[in-house]
Amino acid sequence: MTENLAIEVRGLRKAYGTTVAVDGLDLAVRRGEVFALLGPNGAGKTTTVEILEGFRRADGGEIRVLDTDPRAVTPAWRARVGIVLQSTGEFEELTVAEVVHHFATYYPDADDPDKVIERVGLTEKRDARAEKLSGGQKRRLDVALGIIGRPELLFLDEPTTGFDPEARRQFWELIRDLAAAGTTILLTTHYLDEAEALADRVGVIAGGRMVAVAAPADLGDRRNAMATVRWQGPDGPRSERTHTPTAVVAALAERFGGEVPGLTVSRPTLEDIYLSMISKEEAE
């Protein structure tokens, strides 16, 4: 398998009874990359991620995670991988500081627990019991537990669900810091702006298969998608879809003899592209 890949998967398959959750999925995540998995509810994202984490057994396929098949993992491999699941909450009685200090003892080269508590923005809550935390604060604690072992590879399953906008921005900064320090990150998210803000590449899963992989700016040939030019005409709002928005704007500027009233130029957002991709897949 290829050396510079943190994750390499070919032909992954997993069924639950007659439900085929993952149906021949391929995935390659480079070392040091932030990779976001997108896909509708039930597409197979969590199943895939949990197989990569060694928590579920695949029915078939070749899988390498940090050069190891997760069907045969060792404690040494576990220590190199950080995991933030969709929900935890087994440590309700302990304080934030106690939980994080406790988890630090599991790892050979753990980070400083107080530093980690600060990084996730829980310093003010360090002595609060986990059961007293708000939903978003619990999620931050989950993230602290995912990164306390200084993982080479971090899995984040819908990490910012329940975060307020400020907490989300802080979390994004944390992810950028981790990525800048060389951590490979695989995240699943339903927030397209999050994928766009964080991911080097996104992979779209539909019906248990990978249907597209690209940088967010390139997904679905987005860079070359038609632009829409809008402006305020004498009789009301006007718009024109075009591959050459600059030429349209130049012509408008000439026609108006200067500033064009209400001028905007827009291209499809990542969400627009994603939704059209998914509806095409569902139609097939």
Ligand SMILES: Nc1ncnc2c1ncn2[C@@H]1O[C@H](COP(=O)(O)OP(=O)(O)OP(=O)(O)O)[C@@H](O)[C@H]1O
């Ligand atoms: N433990 C299980 N037993 C039976 N079926 C399951 C189980 N886990 C998942 N499935 C089914 O497998 C399919 C894929 O589910 P999965 O949780 O992997 O999707 P997902 O992409 O993570 O969805 P979401 O965005 O809702 O989290 C779904 O049809 C789901 O109902």
